[in-house]
Amino acid sequence: MPAPVIELRNVRKSFISPGGETVAVLDIDSFSVEPGEQCALEGQSGSGKSTLLNVVSGIMRPDSGSVFIDGRDIARVDEASRDRVRADCLGLVFQQFNLLPGFTAIENVLVAMSFGSSRPDRGRAASLLAAVGLGHRLDHKPAELSVGQQQRVAVARSLANRPRVVLADEPTASIDTAHQQQVIELLRETCRAEGAALLVVTHDRSVAEQFPRRIRLEDFNRAARSHDTQARPA
Ligand SMILES: Nc1ncnc2c1ncn2[C@@H]1O[C@H](COP(=O)(O)OP(=O)(O)OP(=O)(O)O)[C@@H](O)[C@H]1O
Ligand SMILES: [Mg+2]
Structure with a gap:
């Protein structure tokens, strides 16, 4: 059995509230994603889904515990090694999608490629953009594109560097219905073709139902269960 591409062990993460109170957000004994696995992550608003993705992607360090990405514990390595793992192994699509405003669509993909280990490939960048229905918008800057x-x-x-794992936080939340299915299919097909695992946070049941593995954060995050009564419904 190959090693998981994501493996969390005893991960704890708390925040200090504006009132100075410590709020536990993640308390996870164990969570893993296998190579090539496609998984939808659901959970109430405020249950810690984005925090979990931030910890898995190395954007946030856990207070304690291990976060193995492709066998390397990014909770323990220095920032440069963590950046290397992020560039080579992970593709990220977040709620705030953080495009570089001064660069065109294709340049945004090429810049991501420049952080990876292979050479930027304009043909691949263009075909990825064509696959999401933007073949006619390669040279538009973010401000010249709809949300x-x-x-x-x-x-x-996110797919630029042929990642081992793509993490997507509500990737279809601001996309019109006609393109939602296209984006999910693109993510799933490309991840399948390239052997990447896919972990998608979604509130949309019709999106979650397409995934072979569906999980709820409350089921493996003790902190979310203890805050259930305070959480708003998703
Ligand atoms: N930087 C921060 N400082 C303090 N508290 C935070 C911070 N980031 C998140 N939190 C708190 O952690 C909890 C989990 O937030 P998170 O964004 O992970 O939830 P979520 O499950 O992604 O919710 P949603 O479905 O609304 O996106 C929330 O109660 C939030 O207020
Ligand atoms: Mg969130």
């Missing part, structure tokens, strides 16, 4: 189109650029960018 949904910007999110599709973020999806194309």
Whole structure:
């Protein structure tokens, strides 16, 4: 059995509230994603889904515990090694999709490629953008794209470096219905073709139902269960 591409052990993460109170957000004994696995992550608003993705992607360090990405514990390595793992192994699509405003759609994908280990490939960048329906918008900057189109650029960018895992936080939340299915299919097909695992946070049941593995954060995050009564419904 190959090693998981994501493996969390005894991960704890708390925040200090504005009132000075410590709020436990993640308390996870064990969570893993296997190579190539496609998984939808659901959970109430405020249950810690984005925090979990931030910890898995190395954007946030846990207070304690281990976060193995492709066998390397990014909770313990220095920042440079963590950045290397992020560039080579992970593709990210987040709620705020963070495109570079001064760069065109294709340049945004090429910049992501420049952080990876292979050479930037303009042909591949263009075909990824064409696959999300933006073949005619390669030279537009984010401000010249609709919100949904910007999110599709973020999806194309996440696949730039042939990652082992794509993490997507509500990737279809601001996309019109016609393109939602296209984006999910693109993510799933490209991840399948490239052997990448896919972990998608979604509130949309019709999106979650397409995934072979569906999980709820409350089921494996003790902190979310203890805050259930305070959480707003998703
Ligand atoms: N930087 C921070 N400082 C303090 N508290 C935070 C911080 N980031 C998140 N939190 C708190 O942690 C909890 C989990 O937030 P998170 O964004 O992970 O939830 P979520 O499950 O992604 O919710 P949603 O479905 O609304 O996106 C929330 O109660 C939030 O207020
Ligand atoms: Mg969130």
